[in-house]
Amino acid sequence: MTYDFTPLFRSAIGFDRLATMAGNVANAQALPSYPPYNIEKTGETNYVLTMALAGFRPEDVDVVQEDNTLVVRGSVPENSRDREWLHRGIATRAFERRFVLADHTEIDRADLVNGLLSIAIRQLVPEAARPRRIPVRTEAMPAAPAETVQAA
Template sequence: MSYDFAPLLRSAIGFDRLARLVDDAVSNAPANASYPPYNIEKASDDDYHVTMALAGFGPDDVEIYLADNQLIIKGNAPRSPRAGQILHRGIATRAFERRFALADHIEVTGAELVNGLLTVAVRQITPEALKPRRIPISVGQPVSRQVPEKTTALGHAA
């Protein structure tokens, strides 16, 4: 199932990434979307943590990287050094790839693997240009209300 965002994109500029994000979420949902289990936590107004349960995985079995505004976490199935025969396998240690779409101005600040839990710290950074700013009000000086002179396409005064 796919949605047609053409009517929206005809009158909006710069939203093609949002349309692609929604389309990918709907049409490309992987069959193993529940593995490995994870939490997304909001630690503060600007800080988030993605925590994944990775029993049996070590730091060398996991890769974390950013590409095209996505946080991508891949795990390669660890080799079992055990010599015995496994009679029941209840702990999944299969390869996986999990992608998280990131908003603009997001940076990954760190990652740690402790007791089978991988935690990736993410922070939203607001650029100075996007922060609210106060415009000073001058007192005693009139604001220039002069209309700029119109020019033609060739740069001459009209």
């Protein structure tokens, strides 16, 4: 039997904590699918979240980092409300998408170009949390001095 954990990690950026995401299993089917997005790892600690936002302008979109959550909200563009549509195949409905960010994650920038919102994300791993290589030496460690205890 094979288990597909993809829904668990669709909105997680910068870490793979199965335990944190396990609580979302029941809600995985209820996750909204609009607007569609991609998450791409572009470097050791760099990611790009790309969302398809055809018809939205920069002033219609809010990108906010709240602690370890990236929130992207879109409001219906003003220019689309007063039109008479014969056919409307490009969805421009209001939305809110939330993405869980790993600790020490920073949003570098957000650009809306040709209907694609690209958000550059960087994980800043503190020096204390990085792996540290310990050199292995061939010399013996000095012996610890013996402790003397005086009887009263």
